[in-house]
Amino acid sequence: MKPIITFARWGNYTIAFKTLFEQLGLEVIPPEKTNSQTIAEGAKIAPEMYCFPMKVTLGNYLPALKKGANTIFMVQNVGGSCRQRYYGVIQEKVLKEAGHNINFLDFRATPKDIYSAIKKISNASFWQIIKAGRFFFKKLRLIEKMEKMAQYYRPREIEKRMTDKILTEGLSKLEELKKEKDFPKLKREILKRLSEIKIEVNKDLPKVGLIGEIYTVCDPSINFEVESKLGKEGIEVHREMDITYHLKKLILPWKDWIIQRKINPYLRSTVGGHGRDAIYEMLHYIKEDFDGVIHLLPFGCMPEITVRPILEKIHQESGIPFLSLSLDEQTAEAGIDTRLEAFIDVVKNYHKNKKL
Amino acid sequence: MTIGIPRALIYWKQPHFWETFFENLGFKVLLSPSTNKEIVEMGVKVADPETCFSNKVYWGHLLWLDEKCDLIFVPRLKANKEKLEYCPKFFGLPDLAKILVKTPILTETFDERKEKFEKTLERLGKKLKTTTLPPPTKEEIKKAAKIASLKDYNPPATLPAEGWAPKERQDFFKKIQTKKPKIILISHPYNLYDDYVNLRIKEKLEKLGAEAIFVDEIPISVNQRTNQRESAVSIKFHWEFGKEIMEKIREILDMSKFRNFELAGAIEISSFACGCDAVIKEFVEKEFKQNKIPFLYLMIDEQTGEAGIQTRLEAFMDTI
Numbered sequence: 001m002k003p004i005i006t007f008a009r010w011g012n013y014t015i016a017f018k019t020l021f022e023q024l025g026l027e028v029i030p031p032e033k034t035n036s037q038t039i040a041e042g043a044k045i046a047p048e049m050y051c052f053p054m055k056v057t058l059g060n061y062l063p064a065l066k067k068g069a070n071t072i073f074m075v076q077n078v079g080g081s082c083r084q085r086y087y088g089v090i091q092e093k094v095l096k097e098a099g100h101n102i103n104f105l106d107f108r109a110t111p112k113d114i115y116s117a118i119k120k121i122s123n124a125s126f127w128q129i130i131k132a133g134r135f136f137f138k139k140l141r142l143i144e145k146m147e148k149m150a151q152y153y154r155p156r157e158i159e160k161r162m163t164d165k166i167l168t169e170g171l172s173k174l175e176e177l178k179k180e181k182d183f184p185k186l187k188r189e190i191l192k193r194l195s196e197i198k199i200e201v202n203k204d205l206p207k208v209g210l211i212g213e214i215y216t217v218c219d220p221s222i223n224f225e226v227e228s229k230l231g232k233e234g235i236e237v238h239r240e241m242d243i244t245y246h247l248k249k250l251i252l253p254w255k256d257w258i259i260q261r262k263i264n265p266y267l268r269s270t271v272g273g274h275g276r277d278a279i280y281e282m283l284h285y286i287k288e289d290f291d292g293v294i295h296l297l298p299f300g301c302m303p304e305i306t307v308r309p310i311l312e313k314i315h316q317e318s319g320i321p322f323l324s325l326s327l328d329e330q331t332a333e334a335g336i337d338t339r340l341e342a343f344i345d346v347v348k349n350y351h352k353n354k355k356l
Numbered sequence: 357m358t359i360g361i362p363r364a365l366i367y368w369k370q371p372h373f374w375e376t377f378f379e380n381l382g383f384k385v386l387l388s389p390s391t392n393k394e395i396v397e398m399g400v401k402v403a404d405p406e407t408c409f410s411n412k413v414y415w416g417h418l419l420w421l422d423e424k425c426d427l428i429f430v431p432r433l434k435a436n437k438e439k440l441e442y443c444p445k446f447f448g449l450p451d452l453a454k455i456l457v458k459t460p461i462l463t464e465t466f467d468e469r470k471e472k473f474e475k476t477l478e479r480l481g482k483k484l485k486t487t488t489l490p491p492p493t494k495e496e497i498k499k500a501a502k503i504a505s506l507k508d509y510n511p512p513a514t515l516p517a518e519g520w521a522p523k524e525r526q527d528f529f530k531k532i533q534t535k536k537p538k539i540i541l542i543s544h545p546y547n548l549y550d551d552y553v554n555l556r557i558k559e560k561l562e563k564l565g566a567e568a569i570f571v572d573e574i575p576i577s578v579n580q581r582t583n584q585r586e587s588a589v590s591i592k593f594h595w596e597f598g599k600e601i602m603e604k605i606r607e608i609l610d611m612s613k614f615r616n617f618e619l620a621g622a623i624e625i626s627s628f629a630c631g632c633d634a635v636i637k638e639f640v641e642k643e644f645k646q647n648k649i650p651f652l653y654l655m656i657d658e659q660t661g662e663a664g665i666q667t668r669l670e671a672f673m674d675t676i
Binding site: 047048049050051081082083085086089090093094266267268269270271272273275299300301302303305306307308309310313326 | 404406407432434441443444445447448450451452455456465591594626629630631632633634635637638642
């Protein structure tokens with residue numbers, strides 16, 4: 001059986017993952033874009049009380065499997081003590097019970113394991129794997145840079161929706177790019193177009209930090225485009241959590257130690273996932289004089305639920321506006337919008353009163 | 357000095373160990389009463405709405421103890437002897453407790469991947485300094501821990517009688533020899549032994565004419581057949597309770613074959629929003645389905661009514 005790969009979808013980063021597998025000479029059918037239908041399909045076959053990202057990624061596989069994919073890539077043990085490490089086993093079990101004949105590749109997130117898993121499936125040479133990895137990181141860094149720039153330009157743009165338009169165009173061009181040697185040219189072009197957006201400079205804007213569980217924070221189709229919505233309302237959004245941040249923490253173990261030292265008055269242990277990081281980021285945003293913090297989490301996420309009372313305590317002590325949104329398959333966009341609108345008013349008032 | 361111990365959640369992992377330990381070091385121990393309606397209501401009011409029911413009950417016990425004692429003992433359990441982890445929600449308990457109650461919290465991190473249990477106890481002992489008494493010496497701690505881990509230790513009269521011996525092990529082998537339909541109850545100790553939380557499910561089953569076997573009563577045999585047995589469900593949990601539950605289920609399924617008794621059914625009790633149970637349930641269910649044993653999954657929370665559980669149990673008993 002020739003392996004046809006599909007993998008877990010993760011916001012805009014899906015593009016980079018797709019490239020990685022393609023560069024290894026594998027046939028790839030990318031997972032379906034997240035929409036209400038894929039979410040419903042995934043939730044139907046997933047265990048009821050499981051966390052939301054697992055149901056979403058499961059729903060994304062299904063259309064790809066229908067199109068002919070037969071091998072699924074999944075990384076386990078990304079979240080330390082949390083349930084993420086059982087995503088692979090549960091998804092494999094659920095899919096097999098639903099009658100899909102698939103080969104499930106579930107490997108640990110260490111460079112060695114990833115390398116041997118890739119080697120086994122693709123027969124690519126060492127050099128080819130290194131090259132594919134390099135291209136993957138180039139794309140990934142560019143996507144993250146584009147997202148960061150968009151966060152800056154969105155609230156300042158003169159022509160409304162211009163940033164989102166250019167961002168989407170750039171991402172689709174990046175997705176189509178197959179050869180590494182064309183990359184620098186495209187990169188220059190995308191960054192140039194982004195920086196040519198007409199903006200109001202020296203605009204005094206309220207700033208909001210986005211914290212919480214990495215998957216919900218990074219994937220705009222899961223969090224109902226919180227970043228873009230806030231941006232259009234004239235709020236500058238900041239977010240530290242992305243894949244590079246996560247990888248840095250994997251490679252540089254002292255990062256955890258630094259974070260732990262900063263949050264010692266509030267929490268003296270890891271709680272799995274990115275629980276500690278949420279507290280650290282919130283403290284950081286308060287120090288940087290932000291005007292609000294939004295906490296995003298999937299319903300029932302164990303680490304984030306554990307730290308939420310602590311975040312609420314920090315919110316009470318510092319007075320910074322705080323909104324915690326938990327998302328699952330039953331969350332409606334209108335409900336989130338209403339809460340966001342109310343929160344935006346609070347943030348703007350807070351920003352105004354601070355200057356008085 | 358009085359040390360308060362909430363009788364919920366982690367207490368049931370090692371019932372009577374901690375109160376005996378502190379009692380033998382010469383401290384007064386105040387154990388919160390068995391879970392009741394007021395405690396649950398108090399807990400639910402302050403808890404995060406999305407946290408699991410067992411945690412909410414724990415907050416209730418903490419609030420009951422608040423300002424009734426000088427210290428409240430909330431250990432941070434991280435890993436056990438086999439280097440397997442506890443539920444990640446236990447990791448943050450002392451920090452969350454500090455936010456909740458005014459009484460100072462006595463805590464120590466128990467991580468046997470890094471440090472032996474006895475060593476951690478010594479560090480805990482150093483924190484027990486009072487104005488009048490010096491901290492207990494190493495020998496005193498060793499002795500107290502030894503007495504506390506004795507199974508047939510007679511509680512002193514100073515401890516409330518009803519806090520004792522809920523885990524009284526009835527003879528497991530006597531149970532499996534009865535003619536009554538045998539039902540195995542699967543859950544965490546804090547659901548199995550807390551009668552308010554599990555709505556006296558054992559009593560209810562016995563009234564319906566069944567013999568209830570708790571999953572942790574099953575002895576693990578010495579020759580470790582479980583390791584050799586080809587199990588259709590192959591999963592390795594990094595959670596101590598996950599491993600224990602799966603091992604014991606396999607053990608009793610094995611035993612039912614070579615000791616010739618029949619398991620009539622299995623019931624798993626899970627607290628609402630328990631993240632770990634969402635994983636474990638999948639494999640427990642599969643194990644029973646493969647052996648064609650009826651399986652019932654009951655979710656409990658602060659709104660579960662007795663009548664609802666009764667109806668479901670009656671229906672389940674009719675199917676077997």
